[in-house]
Amino acid sequence: TQLLEQSPQFLSIQEGENLTVYCNSSSVFSSLQWYRQEPGEGPVLLVTVVTGGEVKKLKRLTFQFGDARKDSSLHITAAQTGDTGLYLCWQGGKLIFGQGTELSVKP
Amino acid sequence: ETGVTQTPRHLVMGMTNKKSLKCEQHLGHNAMYWYKQSAKKPLELMFVYNFKEQTENNSVPSRFSPECPNSSHLFLHLHTLQPEDSALYLCASSQVGGGTGELFFGEGSRLTVL
Numbered sequence: 555t556q557l558l559e560q561s562p563q564f565l566s567i568q569e570g571e572n573l574t575v576y577c578n579s580s581s582v583f584s585s586l587q588w589y590r591q592e593p594g595e596g597p598v599l600l601v602t603v604v605t606g607g608e609v610k611k612l613k614r615l616t617f618q619f620g621d622a623r624k625d626s627s628l629h630i631t632a633a634q635t636g637d638t639g640l641y642l643c644w645q646g647g648k649l650i651f652g653q654g655t656e657l658s659v660k661p
Numbered sequence: 662e663t664g665v666t667q668t669p670r671h672l673v674m675g676m677t678n679k680k681s682l683k684c685e686q687h688l689g690h691n692a693m694y695w696y697k698q699s700a701k702k703p704l705e706l707m708f709v710y711n712f713k714e715q716t717e718n719n720s721v722p723s724r725f726s727p728e729c730p731n732s733s734h735l736f737l738h739l740h741t742l743q744p745e746d747s748a749l750y751l752c753a754s755s756q757v758g759g760g761t762g763e764l765f766f767g768e769g770s771r772l773t774v775l
Contacts, residue, residue, distance in 0.1 A: 558703075585761045596665070596751050596766025597704075604761060642704065646759045649694070649717065651704040 558643055558652035566658045570632055572589045577643035578625045584647040587628045588617060591640040591654075600628075633659045664688065667752050667767035670760045674742065675775050682737040682770045684752030690765070692758035693735040695727060698749040699768070710735060711758040 559578045563634075567573055577586065585604045589597035602609050603619035603626060610617045616629040630637055638659050643652040665686045674680050686693065695707040709717035710729040724746075726738040735752055749769045753761040 587761075587763070589764070595768055596753070597764070598766070599763045602761050602763070644764070646761055649706050649709065649759055651696075653703040 558645055558650055559651035560641075560643060560655050562655060564656050564658075566660065567633055569635055569659055569661050571653060571659075573630050573633060573657070575628045575630075575641050575657070576625065577627070577652050579645070581624065583619075583623045583626075583645055585645075586619060586623075587644045587646065588626070588628055589642045589644060590650075591642060592638075597640075597642055630657075633657075635659050635661050665749075665754055665765050665767040666750060667770050669770060670768065671771045671773075673773045673775065674739065676742060678739075678742075680739045680751075681730075682739065682750055682772075683765055684735040684737075684751075685756040686733055686735075686765070688754055688765060690754040690756050691732055692722070692755045692762075694753040694755075694764070695731060695735065695737055696751045696753065698751055699747075707737075709758055716758060730758070739772070742772075744774050747772055747774045 560653045561576050587602045588600040590600055591592045591597040601617045606623045608619040614631045641655045668683045691712050693710045697705045699706055706719045707721045708727040713729050724740050724742055728736040749771050751769045752767045753764040755764050
């Protein structure tokens with residue numbers, strides 16, 4: 555069974571700090587998506603990466619897709635309290651989610 | 662109304678009850694999904710329907726029975742559940758199943774089995 559390993563599982567930081575979340579697999583991804591889920595809501599798409607080595611930016615969020623398409627990272631610069639939530643990677647080919655990274659940004 | 666709507670938002674049931682969860686999407690999508698989200702566990706895929714045909718059943722116990730009467734509606738019928746089935750059940754839709762298409766989620770149905 556293909557698994558998506560996310561790390562860290564929990565992250566608690568102060569506002570203004572930077573952080574990176576990782577999503578890894580032993581298999582090659584055809585594509586990968588990152589979602590964010592806030593309490594009481596369903597996950598919402600942040601980005602889709604398709605090409606190995608691809609980098610996408612969404613305001614303070616930077617997404618990278620590994621050259622070999624087996625890993626991806628999400629970097630947040632100068633985190634804000636509004637970034638608090640559960641960050642999930644999703645592999646569309648297998649329809650599976652990673653375990654998630656629960657981020658808490660404190661004022 | 663737009664997006665994906667799930668009802669009820671909260672459900673408490675005994676182990677011998679029969680209940681159903683409903684999901685409706687107004688996005689014109691052709692694929693619909695049921696995911697289970699438990700504490701401390703990743704989102705688990707349960708069922709996928711593409712163009713009303715079930716294309717995935719992720720070894721889900723028979724006490725969960727999906728129904729997809731048309732591309733806009735998806736049900737999850739619940740029967741003789743166990744306390745460990747208590748979880749958030751999320752419905753999602755996409756243009757077609759899997760691939761690079763965006764998943765649109767409902768807000769979920771929080772199920773408690775007593």
